[in-house]
Amino acid sequence: MSILHRYWLKEFTRFFAIVQMLLLCIFLAVDYLSNMEKFLRSNFSLIQGLGYILLKIPFMFVQFTPAGVVLATIVVFSLMNRNNELLALKGSGVSVYHLLKPVVLVGVILAMTMIFLGETIVPYTMAKANHIRSSTLKKNKKIYATWENIWIRDGNKIIHINYFNPADNSISGITITSFGADFKIATRVDAENGRFDSGQWQLSNVLEQNNPGDEHNADIQFYDHKAFALDVEPADLKTVAKKTDQMSIQELKAYIHKIENEGYDATHYIVDFWAKIAFPIICLVMALVGAGAGMLSAAKENMPLGIALGIGVAFCYWVVHGFCTSLGYGGMIPPFLSAWTADLIFICLTTIFLVTVNV
Known part of the structure; x- marks a missing residue:
C-alpha cells in the first residue's frame, strides 16, 4: 500500500x-x-x-x-x-x-x-x-411468545396464535379457549385467519365448540366469518412477535422456510x-x-x-x-x-x- x-x-x-x-x-x-x-x-x-x-x-x-x-x-x-x-x-x-x-x-x-x-x-x-x-417497560404480562408461537391471557381465555404477519397485521392459526368453573373448558374457537378491524378481530373459517369437554353435549358451529372482541391489538403483538433484527441471515432463512x-x-x-x-x-x-x-x-x-x-x-x-x-x-x-x-x-x-x- x-x-x-x-x-x-x-x-x-x-x-x-x-x-x-x-x-x-x-x-x-x-x-x-x-x-x-x-x-x-x-x-x-x-x-x-x-x-x-x-x-x-x-x-x-x-x-x-x-x-x-x-x-x-x-x-x-x-x-x-x-x-x-x-x-x-x-x-x-x-x-x-x-x-x-x-x-x-x-x-x-x-x-x-x-x-x-x-x-x-x-x-x-x-x-x-x-x-x-415488551415485558418490563410496557408491562405486557398477558402476552408470552416463544420461538414459534404467541400465547395471550385475556381474562378467562387463553389465546394461541401460530403466526402474526406484521406487514398487514393479520394472524393465522388461532385458537381461543375459554374456561368456566373449576378451570373446566367452556368453549373453544379455532380459526384459520384473522384481521383487526374497528376494535375487533374478524376471524375467518371459524369452528366454535361449546362445552367440548362433554362429548355428548358438545355444540359445534361453523362460520365463514365471525367477530371477537379480545383485549389485544396488533401493536401488542408487534412487541412480542419475532423480529428480523433479532435473527441472523441463517436464522431468518430457516424461519422463512x-x-x-x-x-x-x-x-x-x-x-x-x-x-x-x-x-x-x-x-x-x-x-x-x-x-x-x-x-x-x-x-x-x-x-x-x-x-x-x-x-x-x-x-x-x-x-x-x-x-x-x-x-x-x-x-x-x-x-x-x-x-x-x-x-x-x-x-x-x-x-x-x-x-x-x-x-
Whole structure:
C-alpha cells in the first residue's frame, strides 16, 4: 500500500470515529431522555434504563455506518481539496481517482463489518432490548411468545396464535379457549385467519365448540366469518412477535422456510432477508458519493456544501430504500427487487457522478 493510500486511510479513520461517536452520543441522549418517563413509570431505575439503551448501540452503529462513511469521506476529500493536495496530485500526473482504491477498500471492509455485527452481536443485544421493552417497560404480562408461537391471557381465555404477519397485521392459526368453573373448558374457537378491524378481530373459517369437554353435549358451529372482541391489538403483538433484527441471515432463512412449509405468507420476512444482504453494500456507494462530493470544485471553498450534498444523498437513499421495501411488503414488486432497487439506482447515479465530477 502506497504512502498516499495510508495517509488517506489514517485521516478517514480519524474522522469516521469522530462522526460515529457524535451520532451515537446524540442517539443515546435522545433515546434515553425520550424513554425516561417509561423508566420511571415502570419502576425501572435510570441505571437499568441506561443499560437498556446501551443494548441498542450495536444495532444503531450498523444503521449509522453509511452516514458516517459519507460524512467522513467528504471531510477528508474536502480538506485535501482545500489544501490543494488534489491539485498537487493532478499536477504531478497522478489521477485523483487513484485515491478511490482505499475508498473502495474502506467501503468493502465496513460492509463486511456490518454483516458480521448483524450475524453475531446485533441479534443477541436486540433480543435482550426487545424483551425488556415488551415485558418490563410496557408491562405486557398477558402476552408470552416463544420461538414459534404467541400465547395471550385475556381474562378467562387463553389465546394461541401460530403466526402474526406484521406487514398487514393479520394472524393465522388461532385458537381461543375459554374456561368456566373449576378451570373446566367452556368453549373453544379455532380459526384459520384473522384481521383487526374497528376494535375487533374478524376471524375467518371459524369452528366454535361449546362445552367440548362433554362429548355428548358438545355444540359445534361453523362460520365463514365471525367477530371477537379480545383485549389485544396488533401493536401488542408487534412487541412480542419475532423480529428480523433479532435473527441472523441463517436464522431468518430457516424461519422463512418454516413459515412457508406451514402455508403462511412469508413475504415480509423474505423482503427483510434480502434487505439484510443488500443494505451493507450501501457503505461502498456512500464512500464513492463522499469522494465525488469532496472532489467538487465548489467543496474547496465551501465544505458545508459538500457535507450537505452527502447528507442529502444519504437521506434520499433511505427514502428510496424504505419506499421500495414497503412495495415489497405489499407484494407490489418481488422481494429481491424491493431490497436491491435502491442499491442499483444509487450505484448507477454514483458512477455517473464520479465520471462527470470536475476537480
